[in-house]
Amino acid sequence: MRKSGLFTCCLLLLAAFTTEAQQASSTIRFKTIEELRQFLVRSENRYPLVSAHRGGPEKGFPENAIETFEHSSRYQPLVIECDIALSKDSALVMMHDDKLDRTTTGTGLIGEYTLEELKKLNLKDNDGNITAFHIPTLDEVLLWGKDKVLYTLDVKRGVPFARVIEAVRRCKAEAWSVIITYNADQAKEVHELAPDLMISVSVSSQEAYDRLHANGVPDNRMVAFVGVREPDAALYSFLHERKIMCIVGTMGNLDRQAAARGDQLYYDLIDRGADILSSDRTIEAGKQLQQYVRDHRIRSPHVYVPRQEAPVDTTQKVVPGRVNSEASKKKPYVILISLDGFRYDYANKYNASHIQALAKQGVSAASMKPSYPSVTFPNHYTIATGLYPSHHGLVANWFYDESKDRSYSMSNKKEVGDSSWYGGTPLWVLAEENQLLSASMFWVGSEAAVKNTRATYSFNYTEKIGVDRRIAIVKDWLSLPEDKRPHLITFYINEPDHSGHNYGPDAPQTAEAVHMVDTAIYRLTEAVQHTGLPVNFVLVADHGMTTVDTTNWISFPAAIDTTQFIIQSSGTTVCLYAKDKQAILPLYKQLKQEAKGYQVYLKNEVPAYLHYGAADDRYNRIGDILLLPTWPKVFAGQKPKPGYHGFDPSKVKDMHAIFYAWGPAFKKGITIPTFENVHVYPLIAGLLGLPITEKIDGNKKVLQIALK
Ligand SMILES: [Zn+2]
Numbered sequence: 001m002r003k004s005g006l007f008t009c010c011l012l013l014l015a016a017f018t019t020e021a022q023q024a025s026s027t028i029r030f031k032t033i034e035e036l037r038q039f040l041v042r043s044e045n046r047y048p049l050v051s052a053h054r055g056g057p058e059k060g061f062p063e064n065a066i067e068t069f070e071h072s073s074r075y076q077p078l079v080i081e082c083d084i085a086l087s088k089d090s091a092l093v094m095m096h097d098d099k100l101d102r103t104t105t106g107t108g109l110i111g112e113y114t115l116e117e118l119k120k121l122n123l124k125d126n127d128g129n130i131t132a133f134h135i136p137t138l139d140e141v142l143l144w145g146k147d148k149v150l151y152t153l154d155v156k157r158g159v160p161f162a163r164v165i166e167a168v169r170r171c172k173a174e175a176w177s178v179i180i181t182y183n184a185d186q187a188k189e190v191h192e193l194a195p196d197l198m199i200s201v202s203v204s205s206q207e208a209y210d211r212l213h214a215n216g217v218p219d220n221r222m223v224a225f226v227g228v229r230e231p232d233a234a235l236y237s238f239l240h241e242r243k244i245m246c247i248v249g250t251m252g253n254l255d256r257q258a259a260a261r262g263d264q265l266y267y268d269l270i271d272r273g274a275d276i277l278s279s280d281r282t283i284e285a286g287k288q289l290q291q292y293v294r295d296h297r298i299r300s301p302h303v304y305v306p307r308q309e310a311p312v313d314t315t316q317k318v319v320p321g322r323v324n325s326e327a328s329k330k331k332p333y334v335i336l337i338s339l340d341g342f343r344y345d346y347a348n349k350y351n352a353s354h355i356q357a358l359a360k361q362g363v364s365a366a367s368m369k370p371s372y373p374s375v376t377f378p379n380h381y382t383i384a385t386g387l388y389p390s391h392h393g394l395v396a397n398w399f400y401d402e403s404k405d406r407s408y409s410m411s412n413k414k415e416v417g418d419s420s421w422y423g424g425t426p427l428w429v430l431a432e433e434n435q436l437l438s439a440s441m442f443w444v445g446s447e448a449a450v451k452n453t454r455a456t457y458s459f460n461y462t463e464k465i466g467v468d469r470r471i472a473i474v475k476d477w478l479s480l481p482e483d484k485r486p487h488l489i490t491f492y493i494n495e496p497d498h499s500g501h502n503y504g505p506d507a508p509q510t511a512e513a514v515h516m517v518d519t520a521i522y523r524l525t526e527a528v529q530h531t532g533l534p535v536n537f538v539l540v541a542d543h544g545m546t547t548v549d550t551t552n553w554i555s556f557p558a559a560i561d562t563t564q565f566i567i568q569s570s571g572t573t574v575c576l577y578a579k580d581k582q583a584i585l586p587l588y589k590q591l592k593q594e595a596k597g598y599q600v601y602l603k604n605e606v607p608a609y610l611h612y613g614a615a616d617d618r619y620n621r622i623g624d625i626l627l628l629p630t631w632p633k634v635f636a637g638q639k640p641k642p643g644y645h646g647f648d649p650s651k652v653k654d655m656h657a658i659f660y661a662w663g664p665a666f667k668k669g670i671t672i673p674t675f676e677n678v679h680v681y682p683l684i685a686g687l688l689g690l691p692i693t694e695k696i697d698g699n700k701k702v703l704q705i706a707l708k
Contacts, residue, residue: 055080061125066144092139187217203239226239251280333534591627661706672705
């Protein structure tokens, strides 16, 4: 079975971190009832949802009102649980209580008023404040919900199920309506009246399920309400084995517990097996579920969530009290720049005139060979540590760690800032250990206190700090008094990678991105020149970019059972992590037999030159089985983007990156042969006179030829 939420292409830094304010609401949409049924089939990758109890009333927003539904769904994709009552003249209207007093300006029993009379009343919020909103009919609610929400319809006493089903049919709302039942007989009744509809059934035990089953209600029509307490794991597995989703009612006790002890409770409920939480704290629960969705990279074509305006941290982090040692003050300066995805031949291909001119004043490499896999996070951190990805621990942009039972994801700020993922001694840590101040205008690893040390000056990655601002900040750093002035500065721009992915390396948009970064390099060097300091520039990229086959991509093999394997895919490397090691060989053999367009390796079979096999896997983070597509094929769940990287750079030259260096330490106007990016680390350590005391993969002799 294929994971529906699988990542299918290399996600971009830009996409991962860009935040935009949008007023649009979250939506859930199903075109057909079959789509709804499929969505409600329980799998490891199901999209967890909050169900707004009575529509999610809040201050100013009364329960069971369309305005409230709209308000609640602004914050997260939403199931709306609402209540149906009957008027004196047999109209179906939305109301929880038998009496009007609590929630409207009327008094007495709802059944004693006609629809026309009810429509004249105003709804009151839970604090008793009168609002401008009115009691909606079921039809109004059903029609409003199309392409917006999923309803669970609570049919109040005395309202015939047949009438509700009639309304659902009339409004053609089958694809976004689930009928709530409270016992096996009601479920049977609804199923017989409408065999195609989904039914919310009460299942607090296996016996309750057995009764439903005996009553002829099929598993694929059920969503199970398991009660208002967390059920035991056995009930979850019992229902999940039958692919039935579980609704846990948190309204009441669990909501109170979350309010008192922390909203993480909602996250944990989902993590332990709940699929839908019916809550009175819709927004709080929704935030936790969205975090869960991001952490687990869950996607559904039926759920749309607008990008929320996340709090963006644009502040400079300064470690107080640090100063350069006397010896450090006399040292030269190094600015290490990365232009993400700047392929080895782009400067000439696109006439990047500033970079070409700077290269003439210094050193150019024919190309710089990235480490495997040729993707962003591993390679930036390789450049910063002189270690292959398997040796520094950042083996991919996303990967699973068995001992932590957690995944690293470059788009998860929490994990990115957790130093336990990062091995080696990054250049800025090496500098600080030697009392030489460092600064980071972004770099992979710089947001975590690796070896308990951050650069003296740094920023957490955000696109909100534009390129010109980044340049101004570098100038400011170099204008600090000499005891406070950083000698090592890292600098990063996420282009031309972004354009390369979206349009392909040969597209005019990519040419434009190359010119944009070319100009940025010119501005940066101009700004630095004004300081008059002896600055050495090292300009690199993490990887290149290639055009892939966007018509015939490789689908994820059906043989991979996602209950037995965790899949992490960049499109160019697929790692399968076995939950039970017994499952490895049978799957390996099967994949090996059917593999077309890709290589299958056990971890101990990966060619040694990639440094990506069992022998090199210091942190045990590489999968048990690896699937490596043969260029120009990629693994994808849908039509891939035209530009990719991540392939074996020994086989696909397009993966190669740039290396240029200029400044007082470098020879002028020479070209050096292709070299591996692990050698940049000892070069820079050497420029700053920093002793390397740990074993690294880079060798300072390799780039000796570049130096005067
Ligand atoms: Zn990159």
